[in-house]
Amino acid sequence: MATEAQAQWVLTATGRSPTNIAVIKYWGKRDEALILPVNDSISVTLDPDHLSATTTVAASPAFPSDRMWLNGKEIALSGGRFQSCLREIRKRARDVEDEKRGIKIKKEDWEKLHVHIASYNNFPTAAGLASSAAGFACLVFTLGKLMNVNEDYGELSSIARQGSGSACRSIYGGFVKWCMGKNDDGSDSMAVQLVDESHWDDLVIIIAVVSSKQKETSSTSGMRDTVETSPLLQYRAQTVVPGRILKMEEAIKNRDFESFARLTCADSNQFHAVCLDTSPPIFYMNDTSHRIISLVEKWNHSEGTPQVAYTFDAGPNAVLIARNRKTAALLLQRLLYCFPPQQNNLDSYMVGDKSILSSAGVQSLADIEALPPPPEMKTPTQKFKGDVSYFICSRPGAGPKVLTEERHTLIDSATGLAKGV
């Protein structure tokens, strides 16, 4: 442990973790406390440049308690999920030595050292864009680095799972499967990487942010109600999902977009069907979500083979996966035709990979006005100005990584407090 002379040191680590979007959904727990699911799920990790959490964790003998700041505001760490992650990571902490600064922390010291945590999401929090997935994966990954925990990613994913189920999949890049496991203690419920982000890198992901307000029913309480009341969930978990998981793994391995898209859309629709089968029913999608489904379905049908897959989590935002950039550009033309921006600023209407706009031949608001109606839409197509808040263009991305540059550090190493608060 630190000597008197060293008592004021603050040791920090900073990491960045991506979010992920499920193509075979997790919905329903068989154990609420350990966060054990009723079925396997599969997701694609999104490029962290566009959607990620950045977290700095700090330890110091000068800290009297554990504290956390999220997006600049202090939040309570007393919740069971944060406590589970902290407890499980501390159990696995090992000796740490920083010779230059004369810091020596023994394995057993970690139980007594308090931590400060500061995290920032580069996208809206609690808006159905899986901030909890990026956030808990980042917390566990970064604490693991600070405390020199063995780099067993399976084990890290099973700790992140105890923060938020979907977080276990954000420990890896590319396509990831969360194996539900069988053990009552959850020891075999963890994520595995199916393929890394380079395996299928021509996919382009466009997210239509339909509403960035906080949603009415959280995933946690929504899925609890579904487990208690939906007869359809049993059928989904036991009969439908196991077959879909095998087919989805095959589709991903073979980069078979047609199967991938059919499975992705069907599974999103079934997830929303079990929400509707819940008592009282849960509605996550809204009219705009339904219009986007219809736009994609019509286009896919007219092409004879799927060009785009859609999937919706516990909110109205559409996640659209296009088979390649050319298809993504054609998709964007359709989306911009139907959902022109309310604001006079094209730049803020497309975030992430903005270059998709020029691929779609759109440089200005006048270009959006001039877009022809999609040919597959036979009846005069209505426009829904302002129904989409903005779009994010992304792609499959890499897993968590350590950030070493000082500018990324969110905790002031002199005060031990979150910067800028």
Ligand SMILES: Nc1ncnc2c1ncn2[C@@H]1O[C@H](COP(=O)(O)OP(=O)(O)OP(=O)(O)O)[C@@H](O)[C@H]1O
């Ligand atoms: N960067 C972060 N670090 C740690 N925890 C976070 C972070 N971001 C979000 N969280 C936790 O996740 C909670 C939000 O999760 P919630 O499930 O409500 O929304 P979401 O994950 O954005 O949406 P969804 O899971 O439906 O896609 C926050 O209240 C906070 O507890």
Ligand SMILES: C[C@@](O)(CCOP(=O)(O)OP(=O)(O)O)CC(=O)O
């Ligand atoms: C619809 C989903 O996004 C549900 C995610 O649920 P959470 O992981 O947010 O729920 P908790 O485990 O209770 O924290 C589907 C998915 O990501 O697989």
